[in-house]
Amino acid sequence: MDRILPFLEEQVGGTCYKSYKYCFDEREVPSVKYEENQSYTLQRDRYGETDTSLKTTKDISYTSKQICCNKPLFSYFLDGSRRIYKIDDLELGRKIFPIIGGQIGVACCERKSPSTFKKALLEHNLVLSLPSEADKDGRNSDQFFNSITQKINDLPKLSQYNLKFSKILVYPSKSLDPGEKFENLGIAKIQDEMIDCEKKIVAELVKKNLLNQDNYLLKDGSLQYKPMKSGDFRELSKLKSNYRCVVGLSKHFNPELSKDKLGKSNATKIAKLPLYHRTPAFMYQTDIVSTEVHFCIWYLRIRDVKYTESPFSGVVKVEKVLVTEDEIENGLNSDEVDLISANIINERNPVAYGSDTRWANHLYPVYLTEKYVKSQYISDLHFLNLF
Amino acid sequence: MKNIGKIVATEKLPTTVDDFYFWTDKERIIKPFDVVKVEHIRNSITFGVVEEISHFTDSPSFLAGYISSDFGSVEHRANTERIGMNYVKARVVGNTEGIFTPVLDGHLVSLADEDDVKKALGLDEIKNPLPCGYIEMYEPPHSIRIPVHFNSHFLIGPEGAHLNISGISGLASKTSYAMFLLKAIQNQYLSLKNESESVAFVILNVKGKDLLAIDEPNKELGKQDKDIYEMLELDPKPFSNVKYYYPYSDSFPTTYAQKDDVKSQITLGKGYQFKYIFEEDKDSIDLLFSNVDDPTQTMESIVNYIATGQGKFDKITNWKELLTEIYEHTKKGETGKDKEITIASWRKFYRLFRKTLDKSSIFANRLGDGEVRLQDQIMNIQKNDVYVIDVARLDEETQGFVFGDVMRAVYDLKLGQIERKESDIPSKIIIFIDELNKYASKEVPKSSPILRQLLDITERGRSLGIILFGAEQFRSDIHDRVKGNCASYAYGRTNAIEVSKGDYHFVPPVYKSMLTRLKQGEYIIQNPVFRSLLSIKFPRPIYKQFK
Numbered sequence: 001m002d003r004i005l006p007f008l009e010e011q012v013g014g015t016c017y018k019s020y021k022y023c024f025d026e027r028e029v030p031s032v033k034y035e036e037n038q039s040y041t042l043q044r045d046r047y048g049e050t051d052t053s054l055k056t057t058k059d060i061s062y063t064s065k066q067i068c069c070n071k072p073l074f075s076y077f078l079d080g081s082r083r084i085y086k087i088d089d090l091e092l093g094r095k096i097f098p099i100i101g102g103q104i105g106v107a108c109c110e111r112k113s114p115s116t117f118k119k120a121l122l123e124h125n126l127v128l129s130l131p132s133e134a135d136k137d138g139r140n141s142d143q144f145f146n147s148i149t150q151k152i153n154d155l156p157k158l159s160q161y162n163l164k165f166s167k168i169l170v171y172p173s174k175s176l177d178p179g180e181k182f183e184n185l186g187i188a189k190i191q192d193e194m195i196d197c198e199k200k201i202v203a204e205l206v207k208k209n210l211l212n213q214d215n216y217l218l219k220d221g222s223l224q225y226k227p228m229k230s231g232d233f234r235e236l237s238k239l240k241s242n243y244r245c246v247v248g249l250s251k252h253f254n255p256e257l258s259k260d261k262l263g264k265s266n267a268t269k270i271a272k273l274p275l276y277h278r279t280p281a282f283m284y285q286t287d288i289v290s291t292e293v294h295f296c297i298w299y300l301r302i303r304d305v306k307y308t309e310s311p312f313s314g315v316v317k318v319e320k321v322l323v324t325e326d327e328i329e330n331g332l333n334s335d336e337v338d339l340i341s342a343n344i345i346n347e348r349n350p351v352a353y354g355s356d357t358r359w360a361n362h363l364y365p366v367y368l369t370e371k372y373v374k375s376q377y378i379s380d381l382h383f384l385n386l387f
Numbered sequence: 388m389k390n391i392g393k394i395v396a397t398e399k400l401p402t403t404v405d406d407f408y409f410w411t412d413k414e415r416i417i418k419p420f421d422v423v424k425v426e427h428i429r430n431s432i433t434f435g436v437v438e439e440i441s442h443f444t445d446s447p448s449f450l451a452g453y454i455s456s457d458f459g460s461v462e463h464r465a466n467t468e469r470i471g472m473n474y475v476k477a478r479v480v481g482n483t484e485g486i487f488t489p490v491l492d493g494h495l496v497s498l499a500d501e502d503d504v505k506k507a508l509g510l511d512e513i514k515n516p517l518p519c520g521y522i523e524m525y526e527p528p529h530s531i532r533i534p535v536h537f538n539s540h541f542l543i544g545p546e547g548a549h550l551n552i553s554g555i556s557g558l559a560s561k562t563s564y565a566m567f568l569l570k571a572i573q574n575q576y577l578s579l580k581n582e583s584e585s586v587a588f589v590i591l592n593v594k595g596k597d598l599l600a601i602d603e604p605n606k607e608l609g610k611q612d613k614d615i616y617e618m619l620e621l622d623p624k625p626f627s628n629v630k631y632y633y634p635y636s637d638s639f640p641t642t643y644a645q646k647d648d649v650k651s652q653i654t655l656g657k658g659y660q661f662k663y664i665f666e667e668d669k670d671s672i673d674l675l676f677s678n679v680d681d682p683t684q685t686m687e688s689i690v691n692y693i694a695t696g697q698g699k700f701d702k703i704t705n706w707k708e709l710l711t712e713i714y715e716h717t718k719k720g721e722t723g724k725d726k727e728i729t730i731a732s733w734r735k736f737y738r739l740f741r742k743t744l745d746k747s748s749i750f751a752n753r754l755g756d757g758e759v760r761l762q763d764q765i766m767n768i769q770k771n772d773v774y775v776i777d778v779a780r781l782d783e784e785t786q787g788f789v790f791g792d793v794m795r796a797v798y799d800l801k802l803g804q805i806e807r808k809e810s811d812i813p814s815k816i817i818i819f820i821d822e823l824n825k826y827a828s829k830e831v832p833k834s835s836p837i838l839r840q841l842l843d844i845t846e847r848g849r850s851l852g853i854i855l856f857g858a859e860q861f862r863s864d865i866h867d868r869v870k871g872n873c874a875s876y877a878y879g880r881t882n883a884i885e886v887s888k889g890d891y892h893f894v895p896p897v898y899k900s901m902l903t904r905l906k907q908g909e910y911i912i913q914n915p916v917f918r919s920l921l922s923i924k925f926p927r928p929i930y931k932q933f934k
Contacts, residue, residue, distance in 0.1 A: 072466045114468045115413075307458065349465040350455030354447035364455075365467050371445070 002157045005088055005387045008099070011148050012134040017089040017096070021384045024084040024187065048281030048296040051334035057269075060300070061276035064342035072111070073343040074247075075215035076120060076205060079369040080106035080198045083377055084187050087387050092133045097173065100129035100186035103383065105373035106197040108205065108217070111365055121204060123197045124376045125166035126383070128152075129186035133173035145170060157386060163378070169193055195225055202242050211245040216340075218347075220366045223248035223295065223319045224286055240293055240321050247340055248319035251361035255312055266299075271311035273301040278341045283322070283331055294322040296332040300341050302348045303360045313360040318344065389529060391415055392496045394425060395474065402489035406478045407435060409496040413442060413473050416526045419897050420922040422499045422507045423477055428491070431484035434499065434507030435477030436919050439897045444471035478895075480507050480918045499524075501531050509918045515539040518571045518619040519912065520923030534619050535923050537875065538916045543572065543586070543815055547874025547915055548849035551823075553862035554879025560907045561858040561879055562597060565819050567925045568856070569773075572817065574622050577771060585770035587813035589797060591790055591820045592777045596933050599644045599777060602629040602657070603931040612926040625930040629773040634781055634789075635660040635758055636748045641780045659759045661776075662751040663792075665705045667760060670694055674791035675743055675784055676736075677826070677835040684834065685732040692728065706750040713737045739784075747785050761789065765796035766805050770813045787826060791837040794818065794844060801851045815852040818844070823857035827869040838866065845872035863888040876913040880905040894920070 005016050087099040103126055110120040128149075135144040145168040153164045169189040171182065198219070205211050223243065255267035269279065281298040296319070303314030318340065322328045344363070352359040352367045377383075392411035396402045407425065411417070419437050427433045446452050446469055457463040479487065483506070504524065505511040516536035523532050541547040550568070552561045569588055576586045592598040602625050616623040631652050633640030640649060640660050652658025663671070673690040681687060693700045693709070698716075703709050716733040744750055754760065761776065768774065776793060778786045797816050799805065820826070826837045844853050845868065855873075859865055862878075863885060870876075870890075885891070886899040894902070898920060902911060912921050 068464070074466075111467060114464075114466060117467060117470060304458075307454075346466055349457060349463060350446070350467070350469045351451060352445075353451040353454045355445060355451070364465070364469070368467075368470055 002155065003387055004152055004155065004157070005099075007152065007155060008090075008148070011151070012090070012092065012130070013136060014134070015091040016099075017091065019086070019089045021088065021387065022086055023380045023384075024086060024183075047331045048283040048298065049331040049334040049337045054280045054334070057273055057277040057279055058338070059274070059277050060338055060341045060345055063338050064276060064345040067339070067342055068346055071214070072346060073214070073216045073339065074111070074218045074347065074365070076108055076110055076210065076217040077220075077365040077369045078106070078108045078198065078201060078217055079220040079366055079373055080104070080194045081370065081373050082190055082194045083380070083383075084190055085380070085384060086183065087128075087384070090131075090134070092131065092136075092173075095131075095133065095173065097131040097133065098183050098186060100171075100183065100190065101383065101387070102127050102129065102187075102190040102193075103377050104190065104194045104197055105376050106194060106201055107369055107373045107376070108201050109365065109369045109372060110210075117365065117368060119372060120210070121201050122373075122376065123201060124373075125193070125197070126163060127167055127169055127190055127193055128165055129169045129171055129189045131173040131182065131186075132170045134170075141170060161382075161386075163386070167193075199225065199239060199242075202246060203239065206242045213245065215245070216343075217246045218344075218363070218366060219246055219248050220251075220370065221248060222250050222317075223321055240323055243321040244323045246321070247344075249344065249363065249366070250317040250319070251358050253317040270299050270315055273299060273315055275301055275304045276345055277301055278318075278337070281332060281334075281337050294328045296320045296322055296327075296337070298337060298341070300344060302345055308360040313358075316344065316361055316363075390495050390497045391417070391423070392475070394490050394492055394494045394496060396489070396492040402492070404479065404487050404489060406438070406476060407433075407490045408474055408476055410472045410474050411496070413471050415473065417475065419901055420522075420920075421524050422480075422504045423475075423496050424499045424503055424507070425490045425496050426494045427482060427486060428488070429484060429486065431482050431486050432503070433482045433486070433490050434480050434503065436480050436507070437475055437477050438895045439476040440473055441475075442471060442473050444469040478919065481509070498529050501533055504531065504533055507918075508921065509916060510535060513538050513916055517542060517568075517575055518621055519568060519914075520910065520925040521615060521619065522921065522923055532618070535912075535921060537914055539572070539575065541874050541915050542568075543817060543854045544849045544852065548854050549845055549873040550854075550856045550875045550877065551862065551865070551870050551873040552856070552858040552877040552879065553860065554858075554881055554905075554910075556860055558907060559879025559881070559905070561877075562594075562821055563908075563928050564877055564879065564910055564925060565821075565856050565858055566598070566601065566928055566930070569817065569819060570626060570929060571619075571621055573626060573771065573773070577627070583810075583814065585813045586815045586817060587768045587770060588773040589765070589768070589793060589816060589818045590773065590775045591793070591818075592775055592779050593786065593821045594779055596643045596645070596779070598775050599631060599642070600648065600931040600933070601626045601773070601775065605928055605930055605932055607932065608927060608929065615926040616929065619926075621929075623929060626773050628769075628771045629657060629775060630764075631658045632661045632759070632761060632764065632774060632776045633658065634747065634749045634777065634785075635662045635751060640777075641747065641749075642777050643779050644777065653757055659757060659764070661759050661761045661764070662749050662754055664751060664753060664760060665703070665709060668762070668792070669709075671788065671792045671795065672740075673836045674788045674795075676739060677787050677791060677837040678784070678831060679739065680832050681834050682832075685728055686736060687834065688728055689732060689736045705752045706744055707752075710737075710741060710744060713740060743782070743784050743788075746782050749781075749785070749789075761793055762796040765793060766800055766807070768800070768813060768816065769811075772813070783825065787837055790820060790826060791840055794837070794840045797853055798840065798843065798851075801853050813852075815854055817854045817856060819856040819858075821858045822860075823869070824859040824861065824864045827857070827866045828859075828864045829866055830864075831866070842866070842868055845869050861885050863890045874915055878902055878905075878911040878913075879909075880907075 009016050083103045085101040087101045090097050090099050106123040108121040111117050135141045149165055149168050171185040171189045211217055255270055278300040279298050281296045284295055298318050299315055300318055301315045305311055308314040347363045350364045352362050356362055392409040394407055394409045400408055417437055421437045423435050425433045453459055513536045515538050517539035519535055519537045521532055521534045552565055554561050590598055604625050613623050633642045649658055676686045699712055703712055714737055717737050778789045827841045831838045844855050881902050883903050886902050891899055909924050912923055
């Protein structure tokens with residue numbers, strides 16, 4: 001019994017259908033439910049920054065030029081990604097569940113000088129996502145799945161290549177809502193695991209005292225982590241002090257969902273944002289994360305609209321968790337907002353033009369980190385052939 | 388030794404039996420011809436010689452570079468440099484266990500130490516070693532310097548013979564390199580106890596006075612160069628047993644050398660003036676017309692007519708009479724019995740012959756004190772003798788005449804045409820001639836007696852013990868059979884047009900461009916015992932240099 005699937009069949013007492021194996025990322029990626037819910041509650045009576053007089057946009061080009069000879073604020077760059085595979089369909093009882101496999105990669109790279117860009121931390125995990133139904137007794141699921149993970153890792157097929165699955169993630173085998181799919185539940189579990197890895201790496205950087213006021217971490221994507229039911233880093237509200245020197249940068253955002261302080265759509269203002277200008281920072285909470293966590297958010301244009309394909313490309317969404325009581329009360333210090341913005345502007349080059357269609361919104365160190373993470377994956381064929 | 392990178396084998400550029408690629412840090416300084424070693428299967432080591440070094444970034448186009456500089460702002464400085472590395476192409480030169488399967492992806496590449504380099508280039512197994520320069524590799528603190536030796540059996544026989552040196556005049560220091568090798572050979576034979584092996588040298592000085600004081604030390608030779616001579620185990624002394632031969636002229640020899648120097652050489656018994664005496668040298672007249680196009684062979688017929696004493700030519704005793712007699716044949720009705728030679732041909736012959744005779748005083752009636760015939764001298768050449776024959780100031784035709792005559796004399800000597808004890812004759816005679824293109828270029832008429840002589844030497848000289856060291860500006864000009872018979876080649880600095888020619892097709896592109904940048908004292912050499920081309924250096928000349 002060399003491969004994983006026959007072994008799994010035996011362990012869970014089901015039947016594998018030997019369906020077509022493929023990588024989801026090569027096909028249309030199913031939209032995952034929680035990703036849609038990006039709405040948030042604006043704090044109408046509060047400003048996101050201390051300078052309450054800023055009503056329109058602010059030109060940061062002068063500040064960015066002023067600091068261009070200084071050591072950049074961002075020394076660490078974090079990116080997480082996952083690659084998800086449909087492995088097979090498993091018949092358990094009278095139901096059919098997908099077996100989902102995935103590779104999770106989260107890396108943090110450090111920039112010591114313009115020419116020295118190295119890995120600081122890396123997490124590369126192989127995971128499986130199985131339905132809770134797979135444990136037929138259901139008494140001690142954790143123990144059951146841990147034991148299967150261990151046995152899978154002992155299979156000669158894996159030890160031959162020195163590969164290990166870090167864990168089996170369990171998705172609920174509940175009755176599905178209309179339009180809901182088990183695949184998506186499985187994928188969501190893997191996505192959660194990736195986010196957990198990201199939080200773990202931030203925690204590790206903090207533990208090693210690497211993040212401070214001169215060495216910020218720039219994280220690719222939003223900081224809006226929803227609380228998880230499991231994992232070591234469940235709630236952001238408990239971890240927010242880790243994020244004192246962390247800035248989240250989203251390449252893509254739904255302009256319709258961005259609202260100004262009065263709750264009106266901000267889309268036109270963002271589209272017309274002049275080069276190197278930022279919007280005022282807003283303060284908001286989101287139900288997804290926790291009402292205890294306050295975010296400061298603003299938009300910044302880093303590329304001239306005449307070079308980009310849409311008025312929104314070239315604009316990035318910047319997020320920062322408000323940590324201190326003072327910040328929550330009065331917003332982030334406007335000087336810090338400007339400094340972060342200026343530093344992001346100074347990160348605009350080189351560009352990934354020609355290598356990545358999102359080049360206008362990408363920052364090169366983040367792009368490199370992403371490339372590094374992906375370079376660590378084993379090939380799709382190799383992964384699928386383990387089964 | 389220090390690890391410098393890892394092997395990369397891709398779909399498009401796999402590693403092969405012949406070459407491999409590896410990445411290395413962009414700050415790492417290595418250069419073409421450096422040797423690297425790679426860990427290979429069964430604990431073996433594969434050696435490679437660096438051929439090409441390229442810098443590579445993730446930029447997919449030039450446009451991305453332009454955009455990355457803020458859409459064309461030259462002042463822009465980015466916080467992060469584009470990720471980049473150098474990748475190096477190396478050619479496989481050997482494996483410690485004789486395993487020639489391609490090296491494997493991800494395997495470590497490191498710098499080699501002295502022993503490794505010798506092993507890699509085959510320098511550790513060279514028999515009959517003869518210093519031919521030294522290799523310098525890597526940057527401090529890893530830099531190494533290794534002496535390089537030819538197998539003398541492949542340079543001066545019996546396995547292979549003849550050397551061809553090419554390079555631009557002045558910049559390539561061809562003469563200096565040839566003299567460096569000749570010095571090494573003399574050094575080796577002087578210390579040799581085996582009497583059956585001996586050598587003598589005939590050097591033609593074709594330019595200036597560079598070679599007219601090779602037995603005098605170079606007082607400006609620095610410690611650095613002396614150390615190199617010591618490393619190469621060469622005696623840091625100039626040539627010994629040197630004799631200088633100057634073309635005769637009534638007041639002072641036709642030479643660029645200074646009067647006092649020549650006088651002192653003559654006084655010391657190592658300087659002579661040479662002459663050509665009609666009765667003994669008339670057979671060599673053909674050499675005067677070697678570069679004259681003679682498709683109908685009429686010139687050859689005239690030479691033959693004179694040499695065999697036809698017509699009234701049997702009564703002639705000197706050059707003047709010969710000229711007069713030829714003149715007689717230029718008159719109408721005076722063509723003699725040989726109707727096949729037209730008056731026009733006689734006139735052409737007369738014109739060329741008179742020009743040579745008028746220009747040079749070496750064609751004389753008899754020898755005076757301290758005057759010699761070159762043929763006699765060559766016939767009496769002794770072991771370890773170095774003959775320097777100065778032809779620099781002679782006109783081109785006479786230069787060719789002297790060179791052809793010297794070659795003919797050496798050939799006759801080695802063929803045993805004279806009465807001399809075999810064991811007294813040097814077993815090898817090395818002839819060095821610069822500007823070989825004058826006598827062996829592709830444009831030289833096929834009937835040229837000098838070319839025929841050169842072909843004879845390059846094709847049969849190895850077995851006879853006549854070795855030709857030829858030098859020229861452009862190798863591509865030289866007759867294919869002359870250069871094809873050389874076992875060793877030395878390439879000095881040359882120009883881009885020359886390296887684009889067929890002769891250099893086998894040279895990798897990077898080496899070609901290196902050839903156009905070589906400095907004085909740097910050569911790329913090729914010899915059957917080396918596993919690849921070698922980039923070597925050699926020290927400054929050990930004999931007196933004129934400024």
